[in-house]
Amino acid sequence: MIRYIIRRLLISIPILMIGSFLAFLMVAAAGNPLGEFRQRPGVTEEQVRALEISLGLDQPIIVRYWNWLLDFIRGDWGESIALGQASVDVFDSVMRSLGITTRLVIGAEVVAITLGVTIGVLAAVKQYSIFDYVATSAAFLMFSMPVFCVAVILKTYGIQFNNVLEGMGLDRWLSTVSPGETISAGSFTEWVYRYTSLYTLPTLTLAAISFAAYSRFQRASMLETLHSDYVRTAKAKGLSQRRVIMRHAFRNAMIPVTTLFSINFAVVFTGAIVTETVFAWRGMGYLLVSSVRQFDPYMLMGWLMVTATLVIIFNLVADIMYGVLDPRIRLA
Amino acid sequence: MSIKKSTLSAVAAVVGTSLVLSACGGTDNGGNGGGATEPNGDVAAMAVSKGQSGDEYTSPEVEQSTETITVSTDNPFTAYNNSAADANNSYNSFALTMVLSGAYKLDGNDKVLLNKDVMESVEITGEDPQVVTWKIKPGVTWSDGEAWDCDDFHLTWLSQTGKAKDEKGGDIFTAAGTTGYEIIEKVECPSPTEVVTTFSENYPDYKSLFGVSLDVLPAHVLEKGAGVEDITKLTPTSDLAELKKVAEFWKTKWNGFDAALMPSSAQYKITAFEQNNSVTLERNESFIGNKGGPAKIVLRGISDQVAQAQALENGEVMVNSMAQPDANAAERLRNLSAQGVIFGASNGLSFEHLDLNFKNKWLKDAAVRKAFMQCVNRDELTEKLIRPVLEDAKPLGSLVFFQGEEGYVDNYAAYTGDANAAKATLEGAGFTIGSDGIAAKGGEKLSLKIAHTDIPRRKQTVELIQSHCKPAGIDVVDDTDPNFLDTRVSQGDYDIALFAWSAAPFKSGQKSIYSTGGGQNWSAYTNKEVDAAFIDASTNLDEAASRDAYAKADKLMAEDNYSLPLYQLPRMFAFKGLDKVYFQSYYGTLWNANEWVKVS
DSSP states (O other): HHHHHHHHHHHHHHHHHHHHHHHHHHHHHHTTTGGGGGGGGGHHHHHHHHHHHHHTTTTTTHHHHHHHHHHHHTOOOOOSSSTTTOOOOOHHHHHHHHHHHHHHHHHHHHHHHHHEEEOOEEHHHHHTTHHHHHHHHHHHHHSSSSSHHHHHHHHOOOHHHHHHHTTTTOOOOOSSSOSSSSSOOOOOHHHHHHOOOOOOHHHHHHHHHHHHHHHHHHHHHHHHHTTSSHHHHHHHTTTHOOOOOOOIIHHHHHHHHHHHHHHHHHHHHHHHHHHHHHHOOOHHHHHHHHHHHHOOHHOOOOOOOHHHHHHHHHHHHHHHHHHOOTTTTTOO | OOOOOOHHHHHHHHHHHHHHHHHHHHOOOOOOOOOSSSOOOGGGGGGSTTEETTTOOOOOOOOOOOOOOEEEEESSBBBBOOOBTTTOHHHHHHHHHOOOOOSSSEEEEEEEEEEEEEEEEEEEEETEEEEEEEEEOOOBTTTTTTBOOOOHHHHHHHHHHHHOBOSSSOOOOOSOOTGGGEEEEEEEEEEETEEEEESOOOOOGGGGGGTTSSSOHHHHHHHHHHOSSSSGGOOSOOHHHHHHHHHHHHHEEEEEEEETTOOOSSEEEEEEETTTEEEEEEEETTSSSSOSSSSSEEEEEOOOHHHHHHHHHHHHHEEEEEESOOOHHHHHHTGGGTOEEEEEEEEEEEEEEEEEOTTTTTTTSSHHHHHHHHHOOOHHHHHTTTTSSSTTTOOOSSSSSOOTTTTTOTTTTSEEEEEEEHHHHHHHHTOOOOSSSSSTTTTTTEEEEEESOHHHHHHHHHHHHHHGGGTTTTTEEEEETTIIIIIIITTTTSSSSEEEEESSSOGGGGHHSSTOTTOOOTTOOOHHHHHHHHHHHHHHOOOOHHHHHHHHHHHHHTTTTTTEEEEEEEEEEEEESOOOOBBTTTGGGGGGGGOOOOOO
């Protein structure tokens, strides 16, 4: 197992380097962040040149990438070269964005997996019942709706809900955007109120589509397991249905969902772009879009290193969990 | 009960579809509705602040409240020193307008006002050479107690003169702009409250210096941080090591936020900052003038304009200030009038235009240039691209003046998108219209490429122009290039260039665009009369005469068919619960935030 993990991690390094080089090349070659600077009357070519030199843009792309790589290995993630960003530190920006996205994603994925697995199991156990049909319809509905639509619908109805609360003499509760400044809540109740106010809508948005996938996978996997020989044997031996489902079928049915969860977690982490844009959370998704738009390869590299590492780790976790859940699988 | 799977799936599809269509298709809450409605409230009157009187501004006495007012804008604040090139962006001005005082400030109509809170007077005290004396009001201080005085003005000049060079000849300060400062020979401080600037040539736009760009920074903070004893002893030719210490601090230490390094000289001071999110301003109790009304203002970045509008609707912000126009957000905000939301849109200082390259084999012919301008229907471009936001928007008719500005004349009113007139012009110049409808001369078809960056609005502009000019016999080709503004435009590598100038309220910088050999004259345009008019305009201290000279240059450029202005890019704003808000094109909505009073 240890050798397997080490081997997987070592293989990841050249993949990361190739990926980072290609991404750097594409963004750096796509445009110059100083293009807008020239649109200001009175700006001379000398000024543009001076700024290019100070930001290192006068050097060939390959040299810039090499310098970035050497600095990165030494722990220096570099500074942003996007115009107007005051050379903000890449590491600080990425970590801040990561923290914001983490808070959004963890809640969403916990909600999604809990609901998805529960509903998937129940739908499989009560196959072709009304519950099963409603669950199936809900899942297909979530699959068919783009994320931005889910977000807009939730925001619209969230505002209407707030209007109802206000009409009843209560405070407006649900927030449609991230907080403008950090407010330290007082008591635990106030903290819960503030947290639910801020995170309910974006969490539901992120959870909606993940939930659909988890519930469908769980249902399919559970059905397959319930029809397997060993489960039939367990039933024939007189075990209660509850015991058959929870002790024998459920664990094996979780295998594909666990794999999906691990992979999906990384995917959601790396770019909840639409959700973050609609709800004005400046997380990893926003960072990706802004660094590409502003032709800022250094910020993009910071984003890429973190997200690629997360993808590698979560894929590795998925493989390991697969081996843990199914003793027949041995990782070599 | 058994229900067919297909039935339930169909029901789900219908329910889902109707939910999607109702929410994603936008809301219609009644009110004014539609896209072609009048702004609510007397928006134009809000461009005049309470404290202005004639050509002067003094902070008025307003009711002091304990309120926190949250304002949204497209991008967040990044730096206290907005004059450094890598930090310079308009969103910094949106906060700094309430933090850094200057000799002059602008009202909502870009009228220049002497800031009587901090200045006694500004006068031209010498001609040939031009000498301007700036008299600071005694007792003006930074919020940390240090005097706001001549030292600060000296630093402003030193950092933006562009003449402090390193070993390779580059500007060590890397300032965002040097216009005006580069022709100041010296800054003298006969007393702490008197600043005397001597210019090497006449500069009528001297009012643009020392404050309009929010560039007067605390010299005492820099002196302490950089280990420099007295900034007034330094000039651009002083010891390079000393200058580098100053430049290093100036460029790097005033980014982000550090309360000890960033005092205030205006009505509010920065008290909190969240990178990439928001900046918090609180009333500056040390301010010499009347204190601001709101106790606290939070300026936060929300990049999606519709999200800004929804935040206003939901009560999470009280003011939206959108430098980037968005028709969906405008529609939504207009529909909120029943909830007390006042929406307004105004012309900004950026304008889209088409530069014709005089080096191009077709465009060096005046008839071809004229024909091209004749076929472009600017009114249709404005109708489709701008009026969804600013419904009374008109095509811009000048390269030098903005609409509503004194001296503005529409020099392009004759160009109404008349393809027949354009065709006649071409035929008169010896072109023949081929069977494919395209004009040709000497066996070559008339084809012109419009180069631009990959912005949807510009793509739509080119598509519309193609439809306008094809009937005239001109084949217009879309030359979309995301790198266009990188190197191509400055090398004149285009037939026609489509981009926007982000102008300032003063005109000094325009000489470089339109004069022969000007640094930004990339189309090789040349006209000696225009050159002379610009020289006269940019050196004539008589404002009226200067304005006339600019008007003359403007008319001549129109006659030469050099560049076709299209429209000014609008800004949008909306607010509720306040008495008077307006989007000032340079300072955003906070330009008069000290005067805001909450209304029920």
